[in-house]
Structure formats: structure tokens, C-alpha cells
Amino acid sequence: MGEYIKTSVFDVFKTGPGPSSSHTIGPMKAALDFRHSVQDILSDTTLNDAAVDVCLYGSLSLTGEGHGTHKAVLGGLMGWAPETCDCDRLLALLDEPGRTYEITFAENPEKKILFTAANIHFEGNDDSLPFQNTVRFRLSEAGETVLEKEYYSVGGGFIRCKGEAEAERPDPPYGYSDMNGLRKQMRRTGLSLSEIMLSNEAAITGKSRDKIFAGLDDLIGIMCGAVENGLKTDGILPGPIGLMRKAQVLYKNSAKLEPGNGLLLGHLNAFAMAASEENAAGRKVVTAPTSGAAGVIPGIIFLLKTHYKAGLPQLRDGMLAAAAIAFIAKHNASIAGAEVGCQGEVGVASSMAAAFVAHANGLSMKQVENAAEIALEHHLGMTCDPVGGYVQIPCIERNAVGAVTAINAYILAAAGDPARQKVTFDEVVEAMMETGRDMSKKYKETSRGGLAVCCVSC
Numbered sequence: 001m002g003e004y005i006k007t008s009v010f011d012v013f014k015t016g017p018g019p020s021s022s023h024t025i026g027p028m029k030a031a032l033d034f035r036h037s038v039q040d041i042l043s044d045t046t047l048n049d050a051a052v053d054v055c056l057y058g059s060l061s062l063t064g065e066g067h068g069t070h071k072a073v074l075g076g077l078m079g080w081a082p083e084t085c086d087c088d089r090l091l092a093l094l095d096e097p098g099r100t101y102e103i104t105f106a107e108n109p110e111k112k113i114l115f116t117a118a119n120i121h122f123e124g125n126d127d128s129l130p131f132q133n134t135v136r137f138r139l140s141e142a143g144e145t146v147l148e149k150e151y152y153s154v155g156g157g158f159i160r161c162k163g164e165a166e167a168e169r170p171d172p173p174y175g176y177s178d179m180n181g182l183r184k185q186m187r188r189t190g191l192s193l194s195e196i197m198l199s200n201e202a203a204i205t206g207k208s209r210d211k212i213f214a215g216l217d218d219l220i221g222i223m224c225g226a227v228e229n230g231l232k233t234d235g236i237l238p239g240p241i242g243l244m245r246k247a248q249v250l251y252k253n254s255a256k257l258e259p260g261n262g263l264l265l266g267h268l269n270a271f272a273m274a275a276s277e278e279n280a281a282g283r284k285v286v287t288a289p290t291s292g293a294a295g296v297i298p299g300i301i302f303l304l305k306t307h308y309k310a311g312l313p314q315l316r317d318g319m320l321a322a323a324a325i326a327f328i329a330k331h332n333a334s335i336a337g338a339e340v341g342c343q344g345e346v347g348v349a350s351s352m353a354a355a356f357v358a359h360a361n362g363l364s365m366k367q368v369e370n371a372a373e374i375a376l377e378h379h380l381g382m383t384c385d386p387v388g389g390y391v392q393i394p395c396i397e398r399n400a401v402g403a404v405t406a407i408n409a410y411i412l413a414a415a416g417d418p419a420r421q422k423v424t425f426d427e428v429v430e431a432m433m434e435t436g437r438d439m440s441k442k443y444k445e446t447s448r449g450g451l452a453v454c455c456v457s458c
């Protein structure tokens with residue numbers, strides 16, 4: 001058995017501005033961390049004629065402007081954090097050509113660094129880097145380097161810093177590194193999936209159960225808020241595509257569909273697209289597991305709340321099951337479009353959502369696994385080809401399709417014979433990683449293949 005998973009539920013589900021956790025949340029966290037490093041050496045530096053230069057690589061460069069990476073980096077350098085930043089102020093950054101920003105430090109008000117768009121360098125791909133999505137910060141005084149740090153945005157808003165070990169977390173009481181291990185722990189202890197997730201979360205983070213529940217309830221509230229805001233808002237999404245929002249119209253027109261399944265699926269599509277459109281507009285969303293895929297689980301939650309009157313305990317159970325799926329996918333493969341294409345983003349989101357519904361509805365662990373496996377299996381090979389580098393086409397509709405697939409996977413698992421299911425979740429995760437390794441770089445968030453080059457009317 002490999003190293004135990006020590007990811008927190010709140011690492012997977014975290015709040016931040018859209019449109020892309022790899023491009024927005026990750027780089028903002030990296031920039032904020034670099035700022036803290038600058039603060040650590042502030043008393044030793046004059047900051048005379050100082051500059052911070054930021055080099056972006058991989059898809060942070062190739063789709064960086066469309067994904068708002070340049071804005072996120074400046075926000076982080078100014079001390080903004082993804083979970084608390086003002087999305088409107090963030091969106092307005094660097095919109096005026098030639099504008100100079102001041103990076104200031106409350107503890108040393110006389111010291112400041114001037115920053116303009118010219119300090120951001122879009123460097124394209126560099127195959128010598130260990131991870132494609134890299135951001136490098138350099139603080140200089142009179143042209144001399146004072147501090148340099150390199151960060152990797154590894155998907156879902158997770159970052160790593162070159163040469164820095166990740167903070168150690170305690171071992172979970174019910175350790176596992178894949179689905180097989182999780183199943184074994186459940187068999188050995190007789191504990192439910194939720195019990196194992198809660199006990200591990202408490203041990204890893206030191207949070208009480210009440211705090212974990214409060215955190216989950218907050219996330220559920222923010223996800224539902226994204227759906228509600230998306231349904232209330234119409235108009236054109238930012239960027240040159242001129243894409244009109246569709247969720248509101250879809251929601252209204254769903255009433256004309258046949259009552260029952262037509263209405264239900266119409267609403268589910270509209271809910272997922274509403275949250276996804278909020279993400280595309282740079283509004284506050286919850287990564288699930290990424291921002292690009294941040295419509296699938298909110299769509300499912302809103303459906304369960306509005307059509308099935310699901311209460312918080314049921315939804316918390318669903319969140320815990322979804323988190324378990326994201327943990328295993330991230331630990332053994334990837335949730336980064338830049339690494340494995342969209343199968344790791346909307347594919348994993350759909351798999352998480354299928355497990356969410358299955359567990360929230362009280363299905364057995366075998367059925368929960370089957371639902372997650374089926375949903376991911378039928379996203380294998382799905383590429384990432386965002387038109388113009390914007391998380392709009394195909395991303396928004398893809399979230400809706402991922403949510404509907406999750407429901408279908410749940411039905412297949414709930415109504416089928418679990419003993420007849422051949423493929424395990426661990427096998428499909430391995431297949432996703434293999435497929436991702438073989439996938440051309442064109443289809444990994446670079447906007448150099450697929451729809452990104454074929455959609456002539458976009």
C-alpha cells in the first residue's frame with residue numbers, strides 16, 4: 001500500500017474566485033506566499049528601485065489572460081487571499097493599460113514595490129520544468145535578484161513550492177491510499193464511509209466534528225448561492241467570445257418540458273450551468289474538485305434540495321463521499337486539466353457527484369463505488385480545449401452534461417446488480433492516468449487543439 005491520503009475535505013472544496021483553480025486560485029496563493037517571503041526579509045531590504053517580475057509557464061502562459069492568471073497574481077502580491085478577495089476588484093485589476101499598482105506593506109508603510117502589466121511575462125511551455133503550470137517570482141533591487149521562488153500549480157488550486165517540503169500532517173486513524181484500502185478499512189472496522197471520513201478529517205486537521213459540519217454547511221451554502229446568482233443573472237460573459245449566459249433561459253424553458261423527468265433534467269442542467277456561468281464570470285465558487293468543474297456538484301445539491309427536499313445531514317454525507325472520490329483520484333492520478341485533460345476535472349466532478357447522490361441516498365459502499373466508477377469511465381479520454389483560453393466553451397455545458405451523467409451513473413449503480421460490475425474505481429482511475437499520459441499536450445488546457453482551434457464562429 002502506498003502512502004496514506006492526508007488531504008482534507010477543505011483542501012478539495014475551497015472557496016475562491018473563478019474561472020480556474022489552476023489559473024486563478026493556485027497562482028494567487030503562490031503570489032500571496034511569495035509576498036509573505038518578501039515580508040520576512042523586509043527589514044533587510046531597502047526596496048529602492050525594487051521590482052517583482054512574474055514568469056508564467058505552460059497553460060498559465062498559454063491561456064493565462066483568458067483564465068485571469070495575471071489578475072490573480074497581482075491580487076496575491078497585494079495581499080489578497082482567494083477565499084476572502086473581492087471578486088469585482090479582482091476582475092478590474094490590470095484592465096487599464098499602463099496603470100501602475102503599488103504593492104505596500106502595513107508593517108513598513110514607507111516600503112513599496114511598483115507593479116505594471118509589463119512585470120508579467122507569458123513564457124509559453126518550458127519542457128525542462130517538472131510541472132507544466134509553473135509560476136516564478138523574482139524580487140530585484142536595482143536589477144539585482146534579492147529573492148526568487150518557483151511554484152507549481154498542480155490542479156484544483158493546490159500549489160507546491162520548489163525546494164519546500166509540504167507541511168506534515170498526522171496519520172489518519174483509518175489510513176487508505178485507494179478505494180481498495182478504503183473498502184478494507186470499512187470492512188475491518190464496520191464503520192460507515194461518513195464515519196471514516198469524519199474521523200480522518202478530525203485527525204488530519206484537528207477540527208472538531210461540529211467545526212467540520214459547520215464548514216461543510218458553509219460550502220453547501222456558497223454552492224447553492226452560486227446556482228441562485230447564476231439563475232438570477234443574464235447577459236454576456238467576459239471575454240472576446242461574446243458568449244451569452246444560458247442558465248436562466250434554460251431554467252425558464254424547462255417548465256415547458258414534460259413534467260417529471262424532462263423538467264427534472266432541464267432544471268439539473270440549468271443549475272449546473274448557473275454555477276458554471278458564475279465561475280466563468282469570475283465570481284465566487286467552490287472548487288469541486290476544480291473551478292472549471294465547479295458547476296457539477298452545486299447542480300446536484302440544488303436538485304436534491306429543491307426537488308427531493310434533502311436536508312443538511314444528507315448533503316453532508318454526500319459531500320464526504322464526493323471528497324473521498326476526489327482524494328483517491330488526486331492521490332493516484334490527477335485532477336488537473338493541464339495534466340490529464342478534462343477527464344480529471346469534469347470527469348472527476350461527475351464521479352464525485354455520482355458518489356454524492358449514491359451515498360446521500362443510503363446505497364451500499366459497493367454501489368457508491370460503482371456509481372463513481374461508471375461516471376468516470378464514460379469521461380475517459382475527454383480532452384481540455386477551452387476556446388480562446390476562456391472557461392466557457394466547452395466548459396459550461398460540459399458541467400451540465402457531467403451532472404446528468406452523474407445521475408445516470410447513480411441509476412445504473414442503484415438499479416443494477418452490483419455483483420455484475422466488473423471495473424473497479426481504482427482501475428478506472430489508473431486508466432484515466434494512463435490516458436492522460438498518452439494525451440497530446442494540445443489537449444491539456446493549452447487551447448491549441450480540439451474546439452479551441454476548430455470553432456471558427458467562436
Ligand code: SF4
Nearest residue numbers: 292337342345384395
Ligand atoms: S475543458 Fe474542462 S479541464 Fe479544460 S478548462 Fe474547461 S472545464 Fe477545465
